[in-house]
Amino acid sequence: MAWTEQIGIQSWRVRYRTGDGHTASISGFTTKLVADTCAARINNKAHPSQPDAPQSTVTLAEWVAAWFTALDLDPRTIDNYRSRLRCHILLRWGTTPLSAITTLGINKWIIDLRQLGYANTTIASIIKLLSMILTDATDEGLIPANPIHRRRRRGRRSHRVPAEKVWATPTEVLRIADQAAALGGETAGLLIITAAWTGCRWGELTGLHRDNVDLHRGTITIDPRTGALHESSHTRWLGSPKTASSARVITLPAFLITLLRRHFERHDNEFVFTTESGNWLWRSTFIRRVLKPAVNGNENEPRARVRTVPVRPGLTFHGLRHSHKT
Numbered sequence: 001m002a003w004t005e006q007i008g009i010q011s012w013r014v015r016y017r018t019g020d021g022h023t024a025s026i027s028g029f030t031t032k033l034v035a036d037t038c039a040a041r042i043n044n045k046a047h048p049s050q051p052d053a054p055q056s057t058v059t060l061a062e063w064v065a066a067w068f069t070a071l072d073l074d075p076r077t078i079d080n081y082r083s084r085l086r087c088h089i090l091l092r093w094g095t096t097p098l099s100a101i102t103t104l105g106i107n108k109w110i111i112d113l114r115q116l117g118y119a120n121t122t123i124a125s126i127i128k129l130l131s132m133i134l135t136d137a138t139d140e141g142l143i144p145a146n147p148i149h150r151r152r153r154r155g156r157r158s159h160r161v162p163a164e165k166v167w168a169t170p171t172e173v174l175r176i177a178d179q180a181a182a183l184g185g186e187t188a189g190l191l192i193i194t195a196a197w198t199g200c201r202w203g204e205l206t207g208l209h210r211d212n213v214d215l216h217r218g219t220i221t222i223d224p225r226t227g228a229l230h231e232s233s234h235t236r237w238l239g240s241p242k243t244a245s246s247a248r249v250i251t252l253p254a255f256l257i258t259l260l261r262r263h264f265e266r267h268d269n270e271f272v273f274t275t276e277s278g279n280w281l282w283r284s285t286f287i288r289r290v291l292k293p294a295v296n297g298n299e300n301e302p303r304a305r306v307r308t309v310p311v312r313p314g315l316t317f318h319g320l321r322h323s324h325k326t
Contacts, residue, residue, distance in 0.1 A: 002042035004035040010070075016042045031066040033058060034140040060101065061094035063137055075232035081129060088113075088126050089133075098137050103147045106130070167319040168196065172312050176294045176320075179308040184290040190263055191273045192294075195320045198250050202317050203228035206281045207238050208272045215261050218252045229280055236280050291317060 002016035012035035013027035029035040037058055064085060071078065092109060093101060106127070113123045131148040138146050168176060173196040181189030191205060200208075204222050207229030212221040222228070224247035226238040241247055252260070260272075269278040293301075297310035312319075 002039040004039050014038045033066040057097050059095055059097055061090055079233045084126050084129050089130050098143045101147055166314045168312050168315055175311045179294040180290050182306045188290050197253055197256055199321050205273055215257050218257050220250050222247050
C-alpha cells in the first residue's frame with residue numbers, strides 16, 4: 001500500500017508499507033502528479049527503485065498541465081509555448097501516455113508536418129519544445145528516457161539550400177515608406193524610414209520616449225532599462241533591449257533629423273511612434289495592416305482601401321534594418 005503526502009509548497013513524498021510491516025518513504029517530488037505515479041507503481045507491486053517498473057499511464061496533456069506550473073519565463077515565451085502546444089503538440093500527442101511516445105512515432109510525425117507544408121524552422125521549434133517536455137518527464141521518473149534523440153551528422157554534408165535573406169535597398173525603403181504612409185498615416189512611413197537608417201529594432205522604436213531623442217545633437221538613445229517595448233498576446237511593457245550592447249546612442253542623418261522635427265511639431269505624445277490616440281503600436285496589427293501590403297502589394301485584395309504595388313516581396317521588418325548595414 002502506497003500513498004502521497006505534501007510536505008512543502010512544491011514538495012511531495014510517497015510513503016509505502018514494506019514487506020516486514022514497516023513504513024518507508026521516497027521524497028523529492030516536485031509535483032503531485034509525479035508522486036502519484038510513483039505510488040501507483042508501488043501499488044502495482046513494483047519496487048520503487050526498480051528501473052524497469054511498469055510505465056506510467058500519465059498522458060502528455062496531464063504532464064504538461066503540471067509542467068507549466070513550474071515555468072518562470074518571459075510572457076512572450078509562454079505565449080509561444082502555449083501556441084505550439086495548442087496547435088501542434090497536444091493536438092497530436094495530448095491523449096497519448098508518455099510511455100507510448102516513441103522515436104519512430106515522432107519521426108513519422110515530423111514527416112507528416114513537412115508534407116503539410118510547415119517550414120523546417122517551425123518544425124524544429126515544435127520538436128525542441130516537445131523534447132524539453134519529455135526530458136523533464138524523464139528527470140521526474142515518468143519515463144526511462146527521452147525518445148527524441150539528437151542526431152549526429154557523422155561527417156555528412158548538408159544538402160539543404162538556405163533561403164536567401166531579403167532586405168531592402170534605400171530606394172525600396174522609400175517606396176515602401178510612401179505606401180505605408182498611405183495605409184497607416186505619416187507616422188507609419190516615418191517609422192519605416194527610421195528603422196532603415198538607424199538599424200533600430202521594432203521594440204526600440206515603438207518604445208522610444210520623446211526625451212530620448214535629441215534633435216540638437218542629432219541622436220537617439222536606447223535606454224538600458226526601458227529602451228524597448230515588449231509585448232505578449234494580451235499586454236505590453238517597457239523593458240531592456242534585446243542585448244546589453246543594444247543600449248546605445250545612435251547618430252541620425254541630417255534628413256532624418258528634419259523629418260523627426262516635423263513629426264514632433266504635429267503631436268506632443270510621450271512616445272515618438274504611436275497611434276493617433278497616443279497609444280503604443282501593436283506589432284502584429286502594424287505588420288498585417290501596414291507593412292505586408294506596403295511590401296508585397298495588395299492588388300489582389302478586393303476590399304483594399306488603399307491600392308499598393310509589390311516593392312520587395314517577402315521583406316520583414318528585420319530586413320528593413322539590413323539596409324542600415326548595407
